[in-house]
Amino acid sequence: MITSILTAPRSLGLRQESVLPGFGLTLGLSVTYLSLVVLIPLASILISASGMSWSEFAAAVASPRALAAYRLSLGAAFLAALVNAVFGLLIAWVLVRYDFPGKRLVDGIVDLPFALPTAVAGIALATLYATNGWVGGLLAPLGVKVAFTQMGVVVALVFEGLPFVVRTVQPVLEDLDRTVEEAAASLGAGRAQTFAKVIFPPLIPAALAGFALAFARGLGEYGSVVFIAGNLPMKSEIVPLLIIIQLEQYDYRGATALAAVMLLASFVLLLLINVAQRWSHRRYAQS
Amino acid sequence: MDIEAHHVTKRFNGFVALDDVSLAIRRGELVALLGPSGSGKTTLLRIIAGLEFATSGRILFGGEDASPRGVRERRVGFVFQHYALFRHMTVRENVSFGLRVRPRRARPRPAAIAEKVEELLGLVQMEHLAERYPSQLSGGQRQRVALARALAIEPRILLLDEPFGALDAKVRKELRRWLRRLHDDMGLTSVFVTHDQEEALELADRVVVMDQGRIEQEGPPADVYDRPASPFVYEFLGNVNKVRCVVGEDGNVAVWTGEPGLGGLGVGARTETGDLATAYIRPHDIEIFAGPVRVGQPAQVRHVCAAGPTVRVELAIGDELIEAELSRARHQELDIRLGRTVYIRPRHPRVFAPGEPGAGAEATEAGTAGPSPAAGRDSSAAFG
Numbered sequence: 001m002i003t004s005i006l007t008a009p010r011s012l013g014l015r016q017e018s019v020l021p022g023f024g025l026t027l028g029l030s031v032t033y034l035s036l037v038v039l040i041p042l043a044s045i046l047i048s049a050s051g052m053s054w055s056e057f058a059a060a061v062a063s064p065r066a067l068a069a070y071r072l073s074l075g076a077a078f079l080a081a082l083v084n085a086v087f088g089l090l091i092a093w094v095l096v097r098y099d100f101p102g103k104r105l106v107d108g109i110v111d112l113p114f115a116l117p118t119a120v121a122g123i124a125l126a127t128l129y130a131t132n133g134w135v136g137g138l139l140a141p142l143g144v145k146v147a148f149t150q151m152g153v154v155v156a157l158v159f160e161g162l163p164f165v166v167r168t169v170q171p172v173l174e175d176l177d178r179t180v181e182e183a184a185a186s187l188g189a190g191r192a193q194t195f196a197k198v199i200f201p202p203l204i205p206a207a208l209a210g211f212a213l214a215f216a217r218g219l220g221e222y223g224s225v226v227f228i229a230g231n232l233p234m235k236s237e238i239v240p241l242l243i244i245i246q247l248e249q250y251d252y253r254g255a256t257a258l259a260a261v262m263l264l265a266s267f268v269l270l271l272l273i274n275v276a277q278r279w280s281h282r283r284y285a286q287s
Numbered sequence: 288m289d290i291e292a293h294h295v296t297k298r299f300n301g302f303v304a305l306d307d308v309s310l311a312i313r314r315g316e317l318v319a320l321l322g323p324s325g326s327g328k329t330t331l332l333r334i335i336a337g338l339e340f341a342t343s344g345r346i347l348f349g350g351e352d353a354s355p356r357g358v359r360e361r362r363v364g365f366v367f368q369h370y371a372l373f374r375h376m377t378v379r380e381n382v383s384f385g386l387r388v389r390p391r392r393a394r395p396r397p398a399a400i401a402e403k404v405e406e407l408l409g410l411v412q413m414e415h416l417a418e419r420y421p422s423q424l425s426g427g428q429r430q431r432v433a434l435a436r437a438l439a440i441e442p443r444i445l446l447l448d449e450p451f452g453a454l455d456a457k458v459r460k461e462l463r464r465w466l467r468r469l470h471d472d473m474g475l476t477s478v479f480v481t482h483d484q485e486e487a488l489e490l491a492d493r494v495v496v497m498d499q500g501r502i503e504q505e506g507p508p509a510d511v512y513d514r515p516a517s518p519f520v521y522e523f524l525g526n527v528n529k530v531r532c533v534v535g536e537d538g539n540v541a542v543w544t545g546e547p548g549l550g551g552l553g554v555g556a557r558t559e560t561g562d563l564a565t566a567y568i569r570p571h572d573i574e575i576f577a578g579p580v581r582v583g584q585p586a587q588v589r590h591v592c593a594a595g596p597t598v599r600v601e602l603a604i605g606d607e608l609i610e611a612e613l614s615r616a617r618h619q620e621l622d623i624r625l626g627r628t629v630y631i632r633p634r635h636p637r638v639f640a641p642g643e644p645g646a647g648a649e650a651t652e653a654g655t656a657g658p659s660p661a662a663g664r665d666s667s668a669a670f671g
């Protein structure tokens with residue numbers, strides 16, 4: 001019995017001669033865990049959505065309200081991830097390259113959006129950006145309205161996505177060999193040229209990975225957005241909220257259909273970003 | 288282009304890396320900065336390059352003060368210890384970098400850049416690997432790319448920081464010879480940093496030995512090897528036996544026998560008859576005889592290493608270990624075997640008396656402590 005368990009992986013050609021034992025056991029546990037936690041719930045969405053007829057499905061997922069929500073969710077998440085890619089790079093740069101008092105504090109603050117309950121963030125942002133809030137009050141005379149608009153959604157997603165880019169770029173930047181900058185300077189390159197041609201390219205894969213994570217987080221973010229978005233149908237309503245609304249109206253099928261679309265969209269987008277990241281890794285991160 | 292360093296001092300947070308160093312390098316010379324780690328040799332090289340700035344003192348290029356100019360303006364070719372290649376660029380892109388980053392007005396046309404790069408790749412024998420990335424190259428190949436990249440800007444001065452440090456012995460030898468040829472063909476003025484005395488002695492026109500931020504000695508390799516100016520240089524350049532001895536009359540020293548028959552006392556202004564001193568004797572300056580000779584000292588053979596061009600023999604006089612080197616022919620003639628007793632006599636011992644500058648701690652220690660097992664170990668520890 002025992003021997004048959006031990007020899008089974010070998011007969012499948014999976015057994016690796018290794019000084020580290022337990023490949024079979026740990027792989028088995030990993031697959032089981034991933035199935036229980038990730039794959040089965042996701043599959044259930046597709047299965048229950050597949051119970052609908054095509055016309056039913058189309059009506060649920062292609063209503064003007066749903067289309068507006070897709071647009072907002074994707075657009076805001078993309079925009080927020082883009083903002084975070086730029087500023088996350090900057091923050092990572094400052095944290096790695098300079099020494100200043102309070103550096104560790106700043107480093108800690110970066111993680112705050114990870115730790116803070118999203119609802120707390122949402123309430124704080126909504127208060128701050130409302131027309132009578134500190135920041136909103138300053139913007140209002142300029143005719144810029146943030147809270148309860150689509151811009152509010154972007155602001156909330158920028159907040160939530162910030163740590164991703166910083167934390168993916170930071171270690172790569174730390175590992176970057178400083179002598180390559182000296183080499184570039186000795187060959188006559190200026191600071192700007194050194195950054196653009198020598199420092200930045202190796203960071204691209206990490207920045208893209210951070211972008212992907214921030215983007216994925218933005219697509220799924222709910223808690224902080226609902227407080228600041230105002231949630232006006234067709235205008236500032238994100239897909240996760242629309243799903244909740246349909247659930248509250250006991251329209252389980254409609255909710256599942258929307259969920260299936262989001263699932264598919266997330267999957268395709270992450271796939272694309274991964275491909276881009278792989279390509280950039282091959283191109284820029286020869287190590 | 289002549290390079291001069293004038294009273295260069297460099298401090299890092301209170302630590303003195305260079306202490307009032309002055310050095311003149313003539314045009315076309317190939318100079319080695321040799322020293323142990325922490326001796327300041329790399330700091331000096333980086334200050335010459337403009338990667339580091341001296342706390343005080345000046346650097347002159349061709350008689351012109353280069354101190355205010357940074358590395359960008361100095362137009363020196365610098366080869367870094369670990370090559371510092373741009374790993375996201377191919378070999379070709381790496382080599383052309385220095386030309387591509389020139390301001391538009393001074394930048395050669397793409398065709399001219401391509402031609403120049405091709406020429407450099409030919410020079411370093413890397414044409415066939417031009418499209419590879421640095422990660423796909425061996426250490427020696429990376430080193431050659433780094434060199435080609437540095438030469439692309441047509442530098443007047445080539446500076447190399449431990450150029451062969453990370454390479455295996457065979458590749459190192461090849462590259463060494465090749466660098467020497469390149470230096471001669473291109474008429475460069477080159478300075479390289481190394482901690483490998485063999486490399487410095489073989490490659491350089493002039494060796495500058497550094498220790499603790501100061502220049503201990505400079506001169507042609509043979510001079511520095513044959514006439515070390517201080518115990519430090521003696522020990523750093525090649526193997527040496529350190530032997531306690533007594534200063535006899537006429538400044539002669541008695542090594543081992545108590546019979547003052549050996550000449551060659553290194554002056555030692557303050558030595559007096561009867562003073563204890565330390566004699567430095569190279570292993571190949573120990574003569575070995577099968578039977579008793581004048582001023583010969585019986586010694587027991589402890590170990591024989593006959594692999595290689597010369598035979599190395601470890602001998603013991605009491606608890607003192609002496610290393611000697613002799614030719615294979617002489618070894619066969621004498622029939623030296625483990626455990627046998629032979630007679631040895633030192634040639635050209637050099638003595639640094641306690642009072643002599645640089646003679647330092649070990650001589651004093653030998654003088655005060657007298658014969659001790661520690662001193663015996665000391666003499667064997669001198670073999671690098």
